[in-house]
Amino acid sequence: MAVTSKPSWTSPEAEIHIGEGGVLRCEGAWTIPHLTALGRALAAARWPRTPELTCNATHITAMDTGGAVVLYRLVMQLRQGGSHVSIEGLRPEFADILRMVSSNWNRIELPAATRRGGLGQFQRALMERTQQTVRALEFIGENAVGIWQALKRPSRIRWRALLRSLELDGFHALPITGLLSFLIGVVIAYQGAEQLRQFGANIFVVDLVGISLLREISPLIVAILIAGRSGSAYAAEIGTMKVTEELDAVQTLGLSPIQLLVLPRVFALILALPLLTVYADGLGVFGGMLIASNQLNVSFTEFVARFEEAVALRHFLIGLGKAPFFAIIIALVGSYQGFQIRGGVDDVGRHTTTSVVESIFLVIVFDAWCSILLSWWEL
Numbered sequence: 001m002a003v004t005s006k007p008s009w010t011s012p013e014a015e016i017h018i019g020e021g022g023v024l025r026c027e028g029a030w031t032i033p034h035l036t037a038l039g040r041a042l043a044a045a046r047w048p049r050t051p052e053l054t055c056n057a058t059h060i061t062a063m064d065t066g067g068a069v070v071l072y073r074l075v076m077q078l079r080q081g082g083s084h085v086s087i088e089g090l091r092p093e094f095a096d097i098l099r100m101v102s103s104n105w106n107r108i109e110l111p112a113a114t115r116r117g118g119l120g121q122f123q124r125a126l127m128e129r130t131q132q133t134v135r136a137l138e139f140i141g142e143n144a145v146g147i148w149q150a151l152k153r154p155s156r157i158r159w160r161a162l163l164r165s166l167e168l169d170g171f172h173a174l175p176i177t178g179l180l181s182f183l184i185g186v187v188i189a190y191q192g193a194e195q196l197r198q199f200g201a202n203i204f205v206v207d208l209v210g211i212s213l214l215r216e217i218s219p220l221i222v223a224i225l226i227a228g229r230s231g232s233a234y235a236a237e238i239g240t241m242k243v244t245e246e247l248d249a250v251q252t253l254g255l256s257p258i259q260l261l262v263l264p265r266v267f268a269l270i271l272a273l274p275l276l277t278v279y280a281d282g283l284g285v286f287g288g289m290l291i292a293s294n295q296l297n298v299s300f301t302e303f304v305a306r307f308e309e310a311v312a313l314r315h316f317l318i319g320l321g322k323a324p325f326f327a328i329i330i331a332l333v334g335s336y337q338g339f340q341i342r343g344g345v346d347d348v349g350r351h352t353t354t355s356v357v358e359s360i361f362l363v364i365v366f367d368a369w370c371s372i373l374l375s376w377w378e379l
Contacts, residue, residue: 014038014067022050022083027059030067039070053078058089068094068101076105103342106131139336146258147266161264169230169265170272174279177225181280184217185209185287193295202296203306209288210311218280219319220367222273223326227359231334234265235355238338239348247339262335269327277323281316314379322370326363333359 014034015027028034047053055075060067071087078085090098106128150157192208238261241247247257285307292298298306337355341347 016042018048022048022053024053024055025059026055026057026071027061029062030060030071031062031064032066035066035070042070042074047078047081047083049081050083053083053085055085055087056089057087057094060090060094063094063097065097065101068097072098072101072105135340136336139339140332142258143262143266143332146256146263150259150263150267156259157267158260158264161260162268165265165268166272169226169268170276173226173229173272173276176229177222177276177280178283180221180225181213181218181284182287184221185213185284186291188212188217189288189291190295193291197296202292202298203302205288205292205296205298206303206306207310209285209292210307211315213284213288214281214311215315215319216367216371218284219273219277219322219326220363222276222280222323223330223363224360226269226273226276226327227330227334227363228356230265230269231330231359232352232356234331234334235337235341235352236348238335239341239351242339242341243345243348257339262331265335266328266331269331270324273323273327274320277320281319318370318374318379322367325366329362329366330359333362
């Protein structure tokens with residue numbers, strides 16, 4: 001094999017030469033048994049500072065994941081040095097391995113950052129968090145643009161998918177939502193009855209049940225149920241489509257995954273959650289009425305009369321007004337986590353769990369922020 005006059009670094013069967021014009025020639029078997037010496041040499045090498053570098057991989061005869069890691073690390077190192085690096089001549093099967101390494105690079109490099117100590121681990125975590133934040137903001141921006149365009153041109157909305165999602169996420173959620181809301185109303189009234197009976201203030205159970213359910217508990221319970229039921233389904237469905245490369249096929253056809261998969265779910269939840277909240281309000285209050293009648297001798301007529309007097313309309317409207325925002329949070333978080341799946345089936349499960357946790361967390365944070373804001377406005 002001819003060796004150029006420029007420096008070269010080799011191991012018994014894996015070689016790399018620097019030729020004229022910023023061309024790096026990679027040769028031999030880039031497999032784990034042949035990379036020890038090459039890896040050390042590459043780490044200590046001083047590379048030319050040229051704006052354009054070409055890595056000619058035509059003569060790489062074998063490559064495994066270890067060889068792809070070494071090659072990708074070299075490319076990243078040269079790019080950080082200010083050079084634009086392109087890889088040419090790599091066999092398709094080797095290119096697939098390199099793409100897999102690049103898509104999982106953060107997880108591959110994490111142990112190395114851990115070994116460098118606390119500072120390296122902190123820098124790595126900060127970098128990953130920054131990248132995740134940027135990706136999330138880009139996703140929110142794309143969906144905001146898509147929603148605005150859909151509102152301007154309703155014909156762009158996939159109405160059949162929207163109605164199907166409304167059926168699955170709204171109508172089919174009625175039994176579990178109604179049962180849980182009824183039981184929550186029973187629990188609140190029963191626990192309040194024990195205290196109110198001691199002071200002869202039985203009638204105030206209406207205030208307790210009505211205000212707490214309509215203003216806070218019903219919309220929050222509905223949102224948590226939908227986050228666990230529908231948000232996780234969004235992440236799993238989109239993630240499975242990505243693993244099976246269905247999303248690649250969609251993009252190849254020139255279709256937008258945002259308009260195809262995300263927007264119908266967002267609009268469906270925006271419609272479904274307020275309706276489910278009203279449904280939960282009614283069953284929760286009915287559960288409180290039953291306990292008030294049985295435990296506190298407050299008849300249905302007295303309960304309704306006190307309800308009209310003590311529970312202002314603003315409490316109902318405040319709870320109802322939160323529901324669309326909860327819907328947007330749940331739909332976007334579930335869809336976003338689905339698009340972030342990079343690995344196999346195990347990655348689908350991990351991101352599905354993450355979508356539920358993040359959705360519930362953000363819903364509660366938003367609800368707390370609303371409570372603070374409304375208290376400032378004395379509402």
